[in-house]
Structure formats: structure tokens, C-alpha cells
Amino acid sequence: MNRLLLLLSNTLLVLLEVIVLTFFASVFFKKNLSTVKFLISIILLAVFNIAALALLDKYFWLKAFVLIIVDAIWLKIAYDDTIMQSIGIAIGFYSFVSVWDVLVLLAVSFLSKKAFSTYMENPVEYYLICYGVKCLELLLTVIIGLFARNRFQFKNTTWKDWLRATLFPLTTIFCSVIFFQIYEVESNVGT
Numbered sequence: 001m002n003r004l005l006l007l008l009s010n011t012l013l014v015l016l017e018v019i020v021l022t023f024f025a026s027v028f029f030k031k032n033l034s035t036v037k038f039l040i041s042i043i044l045l046a047v048f049n050i051a052a053l054a055l056l057d058k059y060f061w062l063k064a065f066v067l068i069i070v071d072a073i074w075l076k077i078a079y080d081d082t083i084m085q086s087i088g089i090a091i092g093f094y095s096f097v098s099v100w101d102v103l104v105l106l107a108v109s110f111l112s113k114k115a116f117s118t119y120m121e122n123p124v125e126y127y128l129i130c131y132g133v134k135c136l137e138l139l140l141t142v143i144i145g146l147f148a149r150n151r152f153q154f155k156n157t158t159w160k161d162w163l164r165a166t167l168f169p170l171t172t173i174f175c176s177v178i179f180f181q182i183y184e185v186e187s188n189v190g191t
Contacts, residue, residue, distance in 0.1 A: 009127045011050055016134035017097060018046045020141050021071060024093050027145040029079035038078060045074045068094050097137060104133045128179050 022042060031038060048070045056063035068090045075086035108129055109116040119125050 006123060009123070010053065013127070013130055013134060014050050014053060015046055016131070016138065018042060018049060020097070020134065020138045021045075021093050023138065023141045023145055024096075025075055025079055025089060027141070027148050028089060029075075029081045029085070031078065032080045033078055041074060041078050045070070048074075064094060064098075100137050100140075101130070101133055104136065105129060 033041060049067060052063060052066045052070060056066060068087070071090035071093060072083070072086040075081060075089055076083055079086075081089075105116060105119055109119060119129060
């Protein structure tokens, strides 16, 4: 896999994480910015997250600390919450994302009876799994949001809300699983 494709794949993963964080935060807080300013803030969040991941890739704890701080600052600016709530949500989100990434990779490794490190060494397999994981995280966040909306807000969710909210994550997870299975059978398709 060439450098440009690796960069684009990492950028897409970060953009998916930013979308998940946006849904995650909207479950707990009310938006503080107008739509245009909010979209600009999301773009800036993605740029800062991509830069932090690119510059601090080899330093796990420093990378985690910087990402949590960047996310907490964005949450404080974009949503109506306190700084402690922003830090708590940023830590919770980073933990949620990290745990799901590792759990799914471990599950795939266990089910395929391959070593965990083989998935980390092969970029095609790794990114196929990661896209599925990110969409699973988005699906879980959306489901949590729909339950919270149904429980704590006056407007109840309908089957149309559930269908609209879960269609993209479920479709992408399905495609990632299918592509992964195709790659496992015929690894030439990765190139």
C-alpha cells in the first residue's frame, strides 16, 4: 500500500471517529454554535486530530493525552457544557473507541485463529477491520442516542428514526465484513 493510500485511509478513519464523537456528544449536550460554525469546528477538529495522530504516532500516551485535550476543547466550544463535563466525555469517548478497536481485533484474531500481529502488519486487512469497527462504534453511539432520546426527551423515536440512524453503520459494517472475507480468500484483490 503506497503512502498516499495509507494517508487517505488514516484520514477516513479519523473522520469516522469525528462523526462518532459528534453523535456521542449530541447525546449528552445541546449544540452551542450555529450550523455553519459547528461544521467549521468539526473540520478543525478533524484537522487537529489528523495532525496529532500523524505527529505523535509512536508515542501512545502522549497521543492519547493530546487527543483527549483537543476533543475536550472542541466539546467545550461546540456544546453547552462545563469544562469538567467536556474532559469526562473526551476521556470516555477515547476509552470507548480504544476498547472497541482492540476488542474487535482480538475477536477477529480469535475467530480466524491468526495471530493478532498479522492484522497489524497487513494494512489492507487492518483498514478493512478498522472501518467495520468505526461503523460499529457509530452504530452503538446512534443506538445509545436513540435510547436516550426516547427516554429523556419529549419527542419519542419512531421506526423511521431507527432505520435512518442505523442504515449507514449497518451497511458499512456489512460491506467491511464482505470485503474482509473476499480478501481472506484471495489476497491479490488488496493490491
